[in-house]
Amino acid sequence: MTAELTFPLLSLMIAVPLVAALATALGGTLVTRRAAIVAALIDVGLAIAALVVHLADPSLALADPLDPLTWLFGHPVLRLDRLSAPLLVFAALISLVAVMVAPRTALRASLLRRNLFAQAVLLATFATREPAVMAAMWCLGALPPLLELRSAGAAGRPALRVFAIYMGAGAAAFIGGVALTGGEHGLLASVLLVLAVMIRKGIFPLHSWMPELFEHAPLGVSTLFNAPQVGAYVAATLVIPSEPAAALDVVGVASIITALYGSAMALVQRGARRAYGYIFMSQSALVMLGFECLSAEGVTGALAFWLSSGVALAGLGLALWVLEARRGALRVDRLHGGYERTPLLATMFLVFGVGTVGFPGTYGFVGQEMLLDGAVHVFPGLSVAVALASALGGLAVMRIYFSLFTGAPAQGGLTQRLHRRERLGFALLGAVLLVFGIWPRPAVELQSAVAAELLRARAVAVEGR
Amino acid sequence: MSWSLFDALVKAALGLPAALLFTLGAASLLSRPLTERLTSALARAVFGLTALALLIAAGLSVPLEAQHHTISLGHWFVAGATSFELRLLADPLSLTFSTLCVVLIGVVAVFSDRYLHREPGYNRYFVSLCLFSLGILLVVLAGSIEVVFAGWEMVGLSSALLIAFFHERPAPVRNGLWTLAVYRTTDLGLLGAAVLIHHIAHTGNFDAFLGASWPEGPSPLSSGQASAVGALLLFATLGKGAQLPFSGWLARAMEGPTPSSAIFYGALSVHAGAFLLLRMGPVLDQAPAVAAMAVVFGLGTAIHATMVGRAQSDIKTALAYASLTQVGIILVEIGLGLRWIPLIHMLGHASVRSLQLLRSPSLLHDFQRLEVAVGGHLPRTGRYLERLLPPRVRRRLYAAALARWRLDELLLRVITPALGLLRALDRLEHRWCAWLGGRAADGSEVRRDG
Numbered sequence: 001m002t003a004e005l006t007f008p009l010l011s012l013m014i015a016v017p018l019v020a021a022l023a024t025a026l027g028g029t030l031v032t033r034r035a036a037i038v039a040a041l042i043d044v045g046l047a048i049a050a051l052v053v054h055l056a057d058p059s060l061a062l063a064d065p066l067d068p069l070t071w072l073f074g075h076p077v078l079r080l081d082r083l084s085a086p087l088l089v090f091a092a093l094i095s096l097v098a099v100m101v102a103p104r105t106a107l108r109a110s111l112l113r114r115n116l117f118a119q120a121v122l123l124a125t126f127a128t129r130e131p132a133v134m135a136a137m138w139c140l141g142a143l144p145p146l147l148e149l150r151s152a153g154a155a156g157r158p159a160l161r162v163f164a165i166y167m168g169a170g171a172a173a174f175i176g177g178v179a180l181t182g183g184e185h186g187l188l189a190s191v192l193l194v195l196a197v198m199i200r201k202g203i204f205p206l207h208s209w210m211p212e213l214f215e216h217a218p219l220g221v222s223t224l225f226n227a228p229q230v231g232a233y234v235a236a237t238l239v240i241p242s243e244p245a246a247a248l249d250v251v252g253v254a255s256i257i258t259a260l261y262g263s264a265m266a267l268v269q270r271g272a273r274r275a276y277g278y279i280f281m282s283q284s285a286l287v288m289l290g291f292e293c294l295s296a297e298g299v300t301g302a303l304a305f306w307l308s309s310g311v312a313l314a315g316l317g318l319a320l321w322v323l324e325a326r327r328g329a330l331r332v333d334r335l336h337g338g339y340e341r342t343p344l345l346a347t348m349f350l351v352f353g354v355g356t357v358g359f360p361g362t363y364g365f366v367g368q369e370m371l372l373d374g375a376v377h378v379f380p381g382l383s384v385a386v387a388l389a390s391a392l393g394g395l396a397v398m399r400i401y402f403s404l405f406t407g408a409p410a411q412g413g414l415t416q417r418l419h420r421r422e423r424l425g426f427a428l429l430g431a432v433l434l435v436f437g438i439w440p441r442p443a444v445e446l447q448s449a450v451a452a453e454l455l456r457a458r459a460v461a462v463e464g465r
Numbered sequence: 466m467s468w469s470l471f472d473a474l475v476k477a478a479l480g481l482p483a484a485l486l487f488t489l490g491a492a493s494l495l496s497r498p499l500t501e502r503l504t505s506a507l508a509r510a511v512f513g514l515t516a517l518a519l520l521i522a523a524g525l526s527v528p529l530e531a532q533h534h535t536i537s538l539g540h541w542f543v544a545g546a547t548s549f550e551l552r553l554l555a556d557p558l559s560l561t562f563s564t565l566c567v568v569l570i571g572v573v574a575v576f577s578d579r580y581l582h583r584e585p586g587y588n589r590y591f592v593s594l595c596l597f598s599l600g601i602l603l604v605v606l607a608g609s610i611e612v613v614f615a616g617w618e619m620v621g622l623s624s625a626l627l628i629a630f631f632h633e634r635p636a637p638v639r640n641g642l643w644t645l646a647v648y649r650t651t652d653l654g655l656l657g658a659a660v661l662i663h664h665i666a667h668t669g670n671f672d673a674f675l676g677a678s679w680p681e682g683p684s685p686l687s688s689g690q691a692s693a694v695g696a697l698l699l700f701a702t703l704g705k706g707a708q709l710p711f712s713g714w715l716a717r718a719m720e721g722p723t724p725s726s727a728i729f730y731g732a733l734s735v736h737a738g739a740f741l742l743l744r745m746g747p748v749l750d751q752a753p754a755v756a757a758m759a760v761v762f763g764l765g766t767a768i769h770a771t772m773v774g775r776a777q778s779d780i781k782t783a784l785a786y787a788s789l790t791q792v793g794i795i796l797v798e799i800g801l802g803l804r805w806i807p808l809i810h811m812l813g814h815a816s817v818r819s820l821q822l823l824r825s826p827s828l829l830h831d832f833q834r835l836e837v838a839v840g841g842h843l844p845r846t847g848r849y850l851e852r853l854l855p856p857r858v859r860r861r862l863y864a865a866a867l868a869r870w871r872l873d874e875l876l877l878r879v880i881t882p883a884l885g886l887l888r889a890l891d892r893l894e895h896r897w898c899a900w901l902g903g904r905a906a907d908g909s910e911v912r913r914d915g
Contacts, residue, residue: 157902157903158898158899158901158902158903158904159898159902160902161901161902161903162898162901162902165901208894208897208898208901211894212898212902264887265887265890265891265894267884267887268884268887268888268891269891295545296544296545296546296547297544297545297546297547300544300545301544335635335638337633339632340585343493344493344494344496347493347494348494354622359618359622360614360615360616360618360619361615361619365615366541366542366549369547369549369611370544370547372656372660373547373660373663376660376661376663376664377664380664383660384653384657387653387656387657387660388653390656391649391650391652391653392649394645394649395642395645395646395649398625398642398645399642402629402632402638402641402642405632406629406632406633406638407632407633407635407638408633408634409633417496423496427494430494440541440542441540441541441542441543444542444543444544445542445543447544448543448544448545451544451545
């Protein structure tokens with residue numbers, strides 16, 4: 001008999017940011033920021049508690065008495081498992097750091113409330129495996145960036161349209177795929193689901209919205225939208241367990257092309273935001289590649305790289321946001337100088353940058369090692385492209401670092417040192433990246449178990465077919 | 466008891482620089498960088514103790530007959546059939562070279578303390594130096610190819626950061642980035658070799674593909690497998706060792722502070738590739754074609770470097786090319802199947818060259834003293850060689866040497882079209898997004914400048 005713990009852990013986690021957003025509906029920016037930090041802190045605490053409870057006894061089922069959709073589906077919708085438990089901590093942590101480091105000059109109460117909404121949607125996505133709920137969250141999750149691009153007025157309108165077209169197509173494909181799954185049109189459902197994941201993950205050739213979004217939306221919003229990699233979650237829960245191997249091969253090859261294309265394109269960008277967008281696209285595509293390997297090493301590597309690249313890319317994007325608030329628009333085709341004014345931010349940027357491309361000592365190195373090991377068995381020829389993508393990605397990161405922080409010192413410039421809140425935020429992300437980089441064993445063991453579960457589920461589904 | 470002491474000493478040799486890196490890095494990240502005096506004292510203590518630990522270990526290795534002693538630091542992680550074991554190898558090759566590394570790094574750390582006194586980047590320099598020392602020790606003491614790769618990457622990043630150390634000027638930054646580009650490209654060779662070895666042997670541990678003891682081996686790899694692995698390793702060596710056609714970066718690397726130039730490009734980093742090939746000797750024995758290629762590249766580089774070095778007008782660049790000449794010859798020795806001679810050559814060359822580079826800021830003073838001592842100008846050497854060539858050929862060779870054989874221009878000829886293609890693709894991306902975003906319809910402009 002399975003033991004059960006009755007506690008509204010997951011529904012509380014989702015409700016807290018929503019309550020904070022509602023409670024500050026009429027509040028000013030500073031009040032809303034304080035509420036957002038408190039809400040994110042509570043969520044981090046709850047998510048860690050959920051992870052600890054789950055690790056202490058993985059067979060323990062969590063019954064959520066406040067699960068709001070049980071009446072509709074006839075069964076609990078929110079669930080905690082090996083895959084979701086660390087993801088909830090990951091999502092809550094990124095949300096917390098995004099609000100902690102948000103520069104005051106870029107802050108508006110409306111942006112903070114949208115981030116709170118995005119946080120709730122993200123946590124709800126990771127806390128369920130119900131396809132219909134995931135589809136709903138998929139659509140709701142796109143609202144904050146859409147609203148932000150709309151707030152930018154005429155300047156943001158082209159990017160808004162690009163984003164809306166891609167996200168609309170992705171949502172339609174996802175809803176269509178979910179609706180058709182299990183029926184007569186199984187193949188069409190598979191194609192639609194794979195298409196949806198490819199769009200959401202910015203896989204070549206369905207990627208153009210991603211650099212556009214990073215270029216035009218506030219970096220805090222676009223980072224929160226992309227860094228947790230919801231597309232990877234949909235792939236892990238809906239695509240890997242049941243979709244045909246041919247579809248996975250297509251995604252695998254497309255992911256390799258994306259990784260190479262993104263890292264190469266980052267090298268010729270002039271704007272820092274767009275260059276970051278391409279690096280994001282390139283490195284996060286490697287997660288999909290690992291999933292498509294369908295081997296213990298590949299899938300474990302994908303799960304590890306998902307978290308490491310998510311944390312590192314979030315840190316990199318937020319550092320860029322913080323720097324931009326101090327200096328204005330940033331270009332990467334000239335040297336800005338100013339290392340001496342922001343030495344800590346430069347160091348953090350470097351740590352996140354090298355973490356993004358899997359430098360030894362960061363958790364990305366661990367993920368990339370396993371990913372490459374998995375990929376070489378499935379895509380032996382193309383794995384050279386993965387290595388090349390990593391090499392170019394590293395070069396692109398260093399090019400951005402050098403252009404943003406080196407060069408002639410600014411004469412008489414005021415100090416641009418980080419505030420305590422910003423330092424703490426970046427330290428949190430950096431610590432995760434480095435601690436698991438040096439001592440990866442517990443995280444890899446957990447992710448190895450998740451990979452085994454996913455592969456077992458797939459084996460059962462394939463056998464049933 | 467003796468084995469456990471031996472293991473503890475080798476582990477300490479890695480642990481001490483790692484602890485120093487952590488201490489200096491954490492202090493910087495907490496915005497509380499250590500004072501110069503404390504940093505210097507810690508560096509002296511750490512590198513002194515590390516050198517002592519390695520010397521004792523080397524001494525113990527004789528009665529213990531540690532010809533091929535592996536030390537496991539445990540399984541770093543396990544996933545499926547892949548197990549990443551942190552494994553060190555203590556044998557005459559690794560113990561000798563690691564002792565040299567730590568002694569030279571210690572000397573450079575002491576020298577740097579004065580050389581960089583009150584320099585704004587003092588702390589940044591020492592963090593990079595510690596990252597380098599940890600990286601090079603991992604490469605040298607590694608017992609598996611993954612550990613080599615981790616160390617190799619650390620050496621590469623610290624090298625680029627130190628070349629760009631004086632980052633107020635654009636030239637060091639540009640040169641640091643260029644060097645990193647060469648490193649990242651050629652590091653693909655090592656990464657490819659690591660993946661291939663895993664694919665063949667299902668482990669990266671040296672025992673599985675290098676045989677029981679260095680230098681005999683023999684490698685259990687087949688001739689074809691050894692050729693593929695060897696070719697990839699040679700490619701990695703060409704980049705890190707600044708061999709043809711990648712030699713151009715070494716002169717650019719002289720933009721860094723002199724002590725770091727001494728330790729990187731006079732002593733250790735530039736020899737890392739040769740060390741790797743030496744370690745992989747049993748693989749080369751199985752792959753005569755790759756060994757022959759090593760001879761060709763080494764010989765070519767030696768000829769190139771000795772010619773170019775003679776035409777340089779600044780001492781650091783001249784010494785860099787002199788260094789390159791010797792590394793080329795070491796590669797020839799390795800390719801010819803020698804094992805102990807290249808090791809001795811590396812030890813001697815690294816020591817002499819780092820001394821020369823450390824003395825280079827005092828060159829004028831040294832020359833003056835010598836000239837006073839001999840009572841006139843110092844004689845120019847090598848003229849008898851020049852006289853063997855007709856003046857016209859001499860002029861052409863001089864022009865080629867002055868232009869450093871236009872190696873970087875040749876590389877640019879490969880890179881420029883690729884960048885052009887990427888820019889064309891970028892324009893296409895912009896047009897696609899502009900069309901999709903209805904820019905033409907409403908006349909709004911897409912912001913391009915980030």
